[in-house]
Amino acid sequence: MNQPRTLYDKHIDSHTLCPLDDDGHVLLYIDRQVLNEYTSPQAFSGLREAGRTVWRPETALAVVDHVNPTAPQRIAAMPDEGGARQVSYLAENCRDFGIELFDVLDKRQGIEHVVAPEQGFILPGMVVAAGDSHTTTYGALGAFGFGIGTSEIEHLLASQTLVYKRLKTMRVTVEGRLGLGVASKDIIMALIEKIGASGATGYAIEFTGSTIDALSVEARMTVCNMAVEAGARGAFMAPDDKVFAYVKDKLRAPKGEQWEQAVAKWRALKSDEGAVFDREVAIVATAIQPMVTWGTSPDQAAPIGARVPDPAGEEDPIRRRDLQRALDYMGLEPGQRLDGIAISHAFIGSCTNARIEDLRQVAEVVRDRKVADGVRAMIVPGSTAVRAQAEAEGLAEIFLAAGFEWRQSGCSMCLAMNDDVLDAGDRCASSTNRNFEGRQGAGARTHLMSPAMVAAAAWPVA
Numbered sequence: 001m002n003q004p005r006t007l008y009d010k011h012i013d014s015h016t017l018c019p020l021d022d023d024g025h026v027l028l029y030i031d032r033q034v035l036n037e038y039t040s041p042q043a044f045s046g047l048r049e050a051g052r053t054v055w056r057p058e059t060a061l062a063v064v065d066h067v068n069p070t071a072p073q074r075i076a077a078m079p080d081e082g083g084a085r086q087v088s089y090l091a092e093n094c095r096d097f098g099i100e101l102f103d104v105l106d107k108r109q110g111i112e113h114v115v116a117p118e119q120g121f122i123l124p125g126m127v128v129a130a131g132d133s134h135t136t137t138y139g140a141l142g143a144f145g146f147g148i149g150t151s152e153i154e155h156l157l158a159s160q161t162l163v164y165k166r167l168k169t170m171r172v173t174v175e176g177r178l179g180l181g182v183a184s185k186d187i188i189m190a191l192i193e194k195i196g197a198s199g200a201t202g203y204a205i206e207f208t209g210s211t212i213d214a215l216s217v218e219a220r221m222t223v224c225n226m227a228v229e230a231g232a233r234g235a236f237m238a239p240d241d242k243v244f245a246y247v248k249d250k251l252r253a254p255k256g257e258q259w260e261q262a263v264a265k266w267r268a269l270k271s272d273e274g275a276v277f278d279r280e281v282a283i284v285a286t287a288i289q290p291m292v293t294w295g296t297s298p299d300q301a302a303p304i305g306a307r308v309p310d311p312a313g314e315e316d317p318i319r320r321r322d323l324q325r326a327l328d329y330m331g332l333e334p335g336q337r338l339d340g341i342a343i344s345h346a347f348i349g350s351c352t353n354a355r356i357e358d359l360r361q362v363a364e365v366v367r368d369r370k371v372a373d374g375v376r377a378m379i380v381p382g383s384t385a386v387r388a389q390a391e392a393e394g395l396a397e398i399f400l401a402a403g404f405e406w407r408q409s410g411c412s413m414c415l416a417m418n419d420d421v422l423d424a425g426d427r428c429a430s431s432t433n434r435n436f437e438g439r440q441g442a443g444a445r446t447h448l449m450s451p452a453m454v455a456a457a458a459w460p461v462a
């Protein structure tokens with residue numbers, strides 16, 4: 001009998017064209033790639049210099065998301081010269097190499113990891129690579145996605161392949177019911193807090209268990225998206241009926257008989273019984289509480305009812321110094337209650353948490369309420385389609401009535417590469433995925449949490 005295989009083994013085995021050496025490197029076939037204006041320019045320049053073409057342009061989709069403004073009135077012009085050049089070069093490259101582009105004014109524009117699933121561009125069983133670390137998001141669809149560097153993008157565009165080294169496997173099993181007000185964001189934040197920001201470095205994670213089964217597909221995307229903040233170079237879940245229903249009527253999904261054949265194949269996409277993982281982690285869902293970061297790394301997090309930790313209690317001198325540095329940057333005192341920290345900004349956006357279900361949850365919290373005086377609160381939908389959907393459902397009115405800005409789609413203040421930038425000392429409750437120093441602006445302070453928690457943080461402290 002064949003050895004039982006993990007889901008990861010199945011994806012990699014079925015996409016391996018040939019081994020390359022004795023060190024575990026293989027030539028891996030990639031089904032889909034997504035391009036953005038920020039990480040693709042050098043790759044295209046490389047192709048141009050070498051006189052190469054893109055081998056399978058129809059397997060690539062390009063979007064503008066990182067640098068575009070998100071002002072409520074959409075304009076094609078970019079606020080800075082660098083951004084303008086990146087956007088126009090992407091358009092030029094897509095035209096010359098025959099790649100489909102969702103440019104700034106396109107109704108299908110949005111953050112790449114929101115747009116690609118929305119379009120049915122990502123299907124179960126695929127291996128997807130893109131010049132963005134949060135390509136792991138597609139794991140929620142039973143696709144294996146991972147981020148690559150610029151020279152790899154060039155290699156991929158030219159050959160549809162990558163030189164790849166197999167990862168170790170980690171199974172994260174989450175069992176039980178989530179408590180009231182606990183979101184899928186809290187599951188992944190709790191995992192990162194538990195295993196550390198490099199706890200999954202060198203691993204591909206497979207999430208499993210009754211809690212994961214019970215999540216919606218969009219909620220699962222949040223988990224896979226942020227798994228990269230634990231260092232995972234890929235994170236996914238076996239696709240189930242929810243995934244098939246999510247994909248079914250999407251524009252680029254297979255249709256008719258092809259659909260039936262595809263689903264029959266996709267049902268086999270799961271780890272075999274008895275498959276062995278290099279590491280196993282178990283999480284009890286009932287123990288997870290709404291999480292919030294207090295530091296400058298995603299693992300510096302705690303339940304909202306906890307207090308800021310005391311560096312004095314840390315025995316390891318390096319950890320003590322890091323902790324003190326984080327508290328100094330964040331302007332926090334040891335022992336301070338996390339739920340009493342006053343914020344100046346509330347940001348709901350990013351590929352982690354700006355899909356329609358996230359916005360519905362926010363609307364539930366902000367309905368008939370008003371943002372606290374002195375707090376700037378903004379919502380940047382994950383895609384232009386999500387924005388339109390939220391408007392059709394009447395959510396935008398609720399946000400505006402509560403005092404939120406209702407903006408156009410893009411990465412925006414997730415990494416402040418456009419004109420949505422915080423000032424030094426600003427303190428932001430943010431539904432995003434990274435809280436590094438300066439991430440939302442030089443000297444700005446970021447507290448990561450679920451979208452519903454960001455909404456709650458925008459109210460006056462009682």
Ligand SMILES: CC(C)[C@H](C(=O)O)[C@@H](O)C(=O)O
Binds near residue numbers: 039131
């Ligand atoms: C710009 C890009 C390289 C980067 C990433 O890879 O994740 C960005 O999207 C981010 O979230 O920091």
Ligand code: SF4
Binds near residue numbers: 132134414433
């Ligand atoms: S929304 Fe944030 S995390 Fe996602 S791709 Fe954009 S910058 Fe990266």
